[in-house]
Amino acid sequence: MALDVLNELAWRDAINQQTDEDGLRDIITKEQIGAYVGIDPTGDSMHIGHLIPFMILKRFQMAGVRPVILIGGATGSIGDPSGKKQERQLLDQGAIDQNVAKMTRQMEKLFGKDGFTVTNNNNWLGQMSLVDFLRDFGKLFPINVMLAKDVVASRLEAGISFTEFTYQILQAIDFHHLWKDEHVRLQIGGSDQWGNITGGIDLIHRLEGSDAPAFGLTVPLLLKADGTKFGKTEGGAVWLDPAKTTPFEFYQFWLNTADTDVEKMLKYFTFLTQEEIAGLVQEMETDAAARKAQKRLAEEVTKFVHGEQAVKTAELMTSVLFGNGDVASLKVDEVAALAGNVPSFEFDGQAVGILDLIVKSGLETSKTAARKSVADGAIRVNGEQIKDVEAIIDPTKKFDGQYVIIKRGKKKWAIGKIAQDIIFFS
DSSP, X not given: OGGGHHHHHHHTTOOSXXXXXXXXXXXXXXXXXXXXXXXXXXXXSOBHHHHHXXXXXXXXXXXXXXXXXXXXXXXXXXXXXXXXXSOOOOOOHHHHHHHHHHHHHHHHHHHOSSSOEEEETHHHHTTOOHHHHHHHTGGGSOHHHXXXXXXXXXXXXXXXXXXXXXXXXHHHHHHXXXXXXXXXXXXXXXXXXXXXXXXXXXXXXXXXXXXXXXXEEEEOOOBOTTSOBTTEETTEEOBSSTTTSXXXXXXXXXXXXXXXXXXXXXXXXXXOOHHHHHHHHHHHHHOGGGXXXXXXXXXXXXXXXXXXXXXXXXXXXXXXXXXXXXXXXXXXXXXXXXXXXXXXXXXXXXXXXXXXXHHHHTSOSSXXXXXXXHHTTOEEETXXXXXXXXXXEOGGGSGGXXXXXXXXXXXXXXXXXXXXXXXXXX
16 A cells, blocks of 8 residues: 555645655655654644645555654744744743644544654754754754745745744754654645755755655645635634534535535545545536535545544534424534524523514514414424414423524524523524
């Protein structure tokens, strides 16, 4: 399998640049090496844009290469200028430590707890004195070479601090440290990391000899067919943290992938075979309305990030909201997740007339309109059709007395949340 990983990545259009394909292929065949991806804990969660190089790392893991994930507890306090037009806001150490802990848990979900390493560069960079840094490493980096790096050159006009200017040295030190201590021979990163990666390879060659095996590979910037950057929605980033982007919202993001982008996303974000992807693309061409490719994409990525149960819950909620799913079959935690994605309101939980409940929910603005909706058979409460305009709704009968689900027509929903302090709005 190791022999095929680079060909597989090429088929998936997942390689932007690499330093020595033949040399990397050869060493993967002969040795158990490590490959690493680094990420700075500038936030408390990864978003799906961050996920791309880690998908590549996962593919190397499946091919027998040991993954090493570097969380930049030290570099996160400095700020990588890559891809930025101005200086980053620096975080205090407490915030960085919290982010490191949260990201570590995310990595364990993606890669498992065995057979890979999560490490923190604060363990070595944080112990280094300024004199050691300048004497042992600063002297090995010619200023003219550093200035020529795209990441620096692109910032010279707007300005770049000495702090961010030195970031490429710190990342090079990381590669060298992992080369020595973790038998890492490959660094993987986004396309904007090419200069930093090659800087690390140059440092390894200076310190360990020009024949020391060290390789770099970058992933292309992922754009949608319309030329816009992948990973953003009207509501902002799509996060891996379920508290920031619910698994249902995560699933829906992938389910709503445009036909023109779905093949690319299947190649990047799933571990389906070439034959399986080709079959899905063929089905899409013959019956695009069925959206089988999008459904499979949503299922695979949600399972990878959130697990099998999250997929089942998201599919059930999708069926309830947009199909003919059975509301009464929902569990309390599933209703809670649903409440974050449809208009919701709070009330005291006392028995209430159906007309008052409909108006309170916002599904109708007046009792007159509510009366007509009930009479027309358009109202369902907890999945049960209500035709009696005098009906009294007891909210304690379903969902542990915590929620009441109201539906008007085919697509209008509201959830009553009982005796809670927080009101959710979609």
